[in-house]
Amino acid sequence: MKKRNTKYQALRIAIIFALLGIAWILSSDLLLSNIAKSFHEYEHIQTYKGWFFVVIVAIILYYLVKYQLALNNKLSDELLQHEMKFKNTMENMLEGVQIIDFNYRYSYVNDVAARHGMKRKEKLLGNTMMECYPGIEKTEMFQKLEQCMHNRKYHKMENRFELPDGSSGWFELGIQPVPEGIFILSNDITDRVEAEQKNKEAQQRLIEAQRMAKMGDFTWDVQTGEVTWSEALLDMLGYPRDQEIDFDMINTLIHHPDDLESVTNWLYSSLESGSEILEPHEYRIKDKNGEVIYVCTQGKINIQKDGKKTIFATIQDITNLKENELKLEESEKRYKNLFMQSPDAIFINQQDVIVLANKAFVNLVNAEQIEDVIGKSPFDFFHPDYHDHVRDKIHKVREEGIEISSYEEQIRSLKGSVIDVDVHRSSFENEGFTGIHVILRDITESKRAKQALIESKRQLNTVMGNLPGMAYHTTLDAQWPMEFVSEGCFDLTGYTTGELTGSKHITFGNIIIPEDRDNVWKTVNEMIRKARQFVLEYRIQKKDGSIRWVWDKGIVLQKEGGEKYSIEGFIIDITDRKEAEKALEEYQNELEVKVQERTEELEAFAYSVSHDLRAPLRAINGFSDILLEEYATDLDDEGKRLAKVIQKNSRNMSMLIDDLLTFSRAGRKAIQLTNINMQEMVKSVYYEATTEEKRKNLELIVREIPNCMADTSMMRQVWMNLLSNAIKYSSKTDKPRIEINWKEGNSKLIYCIKDNGVGFNEQYIDKLFGVFQRLHNVKDFEGTGVGLALVHRIIKRHNGEIWAKGEENKGATFCFSIPK
Secondary structure (H helix, E strand, O other), X not given: OHHHHHHHHHHHHHHHHHHXXXXXXXXXXXXXXXXXXXXXXXXXXXXXXXHHXXXXXXHHHHHHHHXXXXXXXXXXXXXXXXXXXXXXXXXXXXXXXXXXXXXXXXXXXOHHHXXXXXXXXXXXXXXXXXXXXXXXXXOHHHHHHHHHHHHOXXXXXXXXXXXXXXXXXXXXXXXXXEOOEEEEEEEXXXXXXXXXXXXXXXXXXXXXXXXXXXXXXXXXXXXXXXXEEXXXXXXXXXXOOOOOOOHHHHHHHHEXXXXXXXHHHHHXXXXXXXXXXXXEXXXXXXXXXXXXXXXXXXXXXXXXXXXXXXXXXXXXXXXXXXXXXXXXXXXXXXXXXXXXXXXXXXEEEEOOEEEEEOHHXXXXXXXXXXXXXXXXXXXXXXXXXXXXXXXXXXXXXXXXXXXXXXXXXXXXXXXXXXXXXEEEEEEEEEOOEEEEEEEEEEOHHHHHHXXXXXXXXHHHHHHHHHOOOEEEEEEOOOOOOEEEEOOOHHHHHOOOHHXXXXXXXXXXXXXXOHHHHHHHHHHHHHHHHOOOOEEEEEEEEOOOOOEEEEEEEEEEEEOOOOOEEEEEEEEEEOHHXXXXXXXXXXXXXXXXXXXXXXXXXXXXXXXXXXXXXHHHHHHHHHHHHHHXXXXXXXXXXXXXXXXXXXXXXXXHHHHHHHHHHHHXXXXXXXOOEEEEXXXXXXXXXXXXXXXXXXXXXXXXXXXXXXXXXXXHHHHHHHHHHHHHHHHHHOOOOOXXXXXXXXXXXXXXXXXXXXXXXXXXXHHHHHHOOOOOOOOXXXXXXXXXXXXXXXXXXXXXXXXXXXXXXXXXXXXXXXXXXXXX
């Protein structure tokens, strides 16, 4: 601006000077021609004419320049004053002011703008924005600056600016094009933006809080009927947030039909009351799915000057509260019922007055009805000897809040009887007073029972002390650490009860001799696993070093959950019995030898007698045949019958002799063990013992039975006798059936043969395997009575066992075992 003014002023002076020069040239010659009277005078004047012009022009120029300079100084002073005012205005502005040239270099920055950018002015002026704030060229703000530079249009924006200290601030920018470049007016709006953000967050928290509290709000314009629901209320009832709500919809779909009338009356009565408070009201509404929700509504009624009313209210879901109230009511009913029906006597003491009591207390004090005890003092019922004690307990409960239980006291009934009671006292707050629950349990009978138990224990201790043995209680441990032993401990072990129960060095497990200790604990554990009592015989070493045999019977105790934790039992000294058993065993061994010797003599005798009887039997049988063949014509029918009887009995006698010989040989014959195919042997014996005709009507089932180690001829005799008996005794059955099976025992094989014949009475089972013992009439079934005795002898010689079970007319089963 100054350059343009200077140029204009210089041009004006030059024009004035040119005009003066032209005017002087034109007018001076004309004037000179009129003044000069001669040519010489004319030349003389012509000489001074130039000087005169110079002086006149200089004088004029002097005054013109002086005037112009004065005018310029005045304008400069005014301009400087305006510039100072403008600068002061920009410096004192609350907004930041920046002037950026076309190279994005700072040409002016006020203090506020410097503070906004956290840079000193001298660091900004003369430097580009990119130098002062690296990376600013990538920001949205810089893009706006570029647009303003190019299109020379005003722009306004809010910008988040990253400050040099790492923080950030929000600024409202006005970007205005100016001749020098662009003018930026910045206003720090960080506080406003943060406040808006906090307000937004607060609103969001309010919405979230309403959601968590199951609360929403609504506004109702009473005159227009317009209803506005909050998002939280829409969410609470399951409606989309863009759902349009009107008054009719609320009455039709939202309000519970049973509560609609009460809600309407409440609203309109509140509006007509003139109050600005909408008092709380509880009622039911339905959500979008038709689920019933209990709510509580309260709020404010805004009344405008023109009388128009608007209701702003909150709706809170109190369904859980209502359910809890119902549960509380139910709980109170149950409590009252339990209180009144409790078998324990209960009363409530408030300010030393009984304000409530149950039936059990009425019965305990022999009152007729509850009213007979209500209003009385507890001291009217407690025995006078306990009054001081009761006052002390009441004080501790009421003043110190201590809960006191299990104190024995006495009360006196209305009829004067004294009753022992166990008392429990606890305090509670009720309407500003401290009440006391008092629970009394009649322990008169339990005290008698306790006394009886003490006496019983005394008697038990007396009995235990006089028993010839030791009762004990020990933990479940291989060392048998005793927790209790009776007084018989000393006689049994030589140790006192204190030594066995209190010593850390001696346990009962230590005095069990090492050879028996492992077996004892193994047997105990086996019985524990089977949940049985155990009975043991083992040896212990007494304190004096002597070895004694003991008999121990015990049981494992377990907790409710099944965890086993201890053993209780009784131990007696059986050394004398063991010595007697040993002497008896030695005597039995001697007797066995003598019996064996006698048995061998008897078997030899039986063999000899049986052999010697064969010749006479053969003679009798032969003569009988001659009589029937050669003299049959001389014999009448009775004679013939008698001859046949002689033949039959002689054959039976012969069979008996054969069986006796077989029985005798079975006792003497040496056993030769071989691996026998029992399956094939059974089939072979079956075909040998039956005819084809018998097999047609007989069903034989032989399961897969295993081989065994036995004497072949003896085992064949066993199967022959058992199969023959099964066939014989089932022969009178319509459909005879024989089944042979097996099972595995403890280190032995068990073979069984079962038939569906006549069976036997198990009452006489002890005679089954005896020689010449028969359980059936010989007229019904032939036999000598030696077959099962022979089977028994053979099985015994194989170290096995044989047994049978049966029922009359329902068949029999015979089983025998052979060691593996």
